[in-house]
Amino acid sequence: MKKNLLILLFFFLQVSFSQENIIIIDYTHHIHMKELPSATIVDARLTFNDTVSNYEMDFVGNLNFEEEKAGKEGGSVYAIKAKKNPHIFKNFIEKKISSIERVSMKPFYVKDTMNIFDWKIDTSKREILGYKCQKAKTHFRGREYIAYFTLEIPYPTGPWKFYGLPGVILSVESTDKVFKMNANQIVIKKTNETISNPFDEIVLKPITWESYIKEYEKKYYELKNYRGENGTTRSLPKKKIETIILETAPYIKD
Template identity: 30%
Template sequence: MKKILNLLIFCLSISLFSQKNLAVTYKTSIANLETNAILIASKTHSMYEEGIEFKEREMNEFEPNSFTIGGWDHMRIFQNLKEPEVLKIQMFKNEDRFSYVDKDYYISDTIPKLNWEFINHHEEIEILGYKCKEARLKFRGSEFKAYYTTEIPTTFGPWKFHGLPGLILRVSSVDNPKIYWEVEEIIYPYEEAKIADVSAMNFNLSMKEYIQNFDDLVEKRGRAFAARMGSSYQSIPKNMRRQMTRERKYEWETW
């Protein structure tokens, strides 16, 4: 795991923030599929990346129509605490025949404010030697349970999670136990960690536009498959298609 961490950090070295940084590796899962993820954070910026090294999967363990942002595709999420609700997402083209990421995407995702509920009646648990408290969050149609430690003073966490008074070590979906993030290694402080400078990248696609493009591609492929099979096409409702995803319903959707 340490070799993986060092390799990822090297690959992500575009420019440096001068202060001591934090490096965290996670194991994350969606629909029985596990992959490695890494969080690099300074005092004010963070970069989360997942989908680089995949563990062996069985194709019958998941349905390709169930995936959208944050599945098994290679992605990076950048955050700046000056605008904590504006996430810059870099999605990389995936040649896997099940993937719906048909090209590189640069997405600007303005997410709803994360209103964490602090769970104070539970006893603290210990993760990797750190005492952790529990918090819960309802986010885009899903509910999540998180454990964070105030022993590492950062507001960042894996994926799109942030805003707790300490590093987030574990997150799991209350709705789907197959969706989770589990810390594997923490190096803090870590002076060698480097964070990419995204100021020159053009994140010109909104999340709403990306999801609309994604849904259109799903429909197009579904119709083409039905035509090849000589059968009629029946569209899968979005609420059913996203049952296994992290984000089930977006704030602009009214269904």
């Protein structure tokens, strides 16, 4: 009997020590491009541990969020039903950020570097969901951003592609008010679960951000020179959330 109790205790300790923290943060994901009459607002979920981080934007509506965000801040929930939720997956070991980026409707599997943020930490502070947060600023691909991160959750990740501060980012907003994400719930749990990479089974060959830019430039200039039978034109934007076409971009003929 005593031997059996020792075995059970040993098994319990092994399980306890093998468990790691997984942190889940729910955000309101808000985009309001200036050329559009209203904002697009969706729920999003950041799930992360010591090695990986996955940010999922719930365009499909399958993450079972408790609160309905429709109509908040004068915006509207995304009206077109998507087949799959978009993901931003960060691998802290590889120092890569994976995402699907598009040229028109054609998808590209992009593995971007994590060394893309140059943060300036400010002395300003605020509280978010009971956590003490500190202000930081950065310029990223055409926009200025203000973020608030907390050292009380010392993981260098955040919503969307944001990364690189000494604590998780709970709030981030572009100074032009186009793009912002605010945390509204935090859950920390010990578990044996792993965080799967949503791109593990993708058939597309990964490319770099620089290669994606070249693909985008080719299509941009192709459409720029397009004239339909009735003089109709088609175009791609130079700037989405990130600036794609720089003013100094080369004219690509082939």
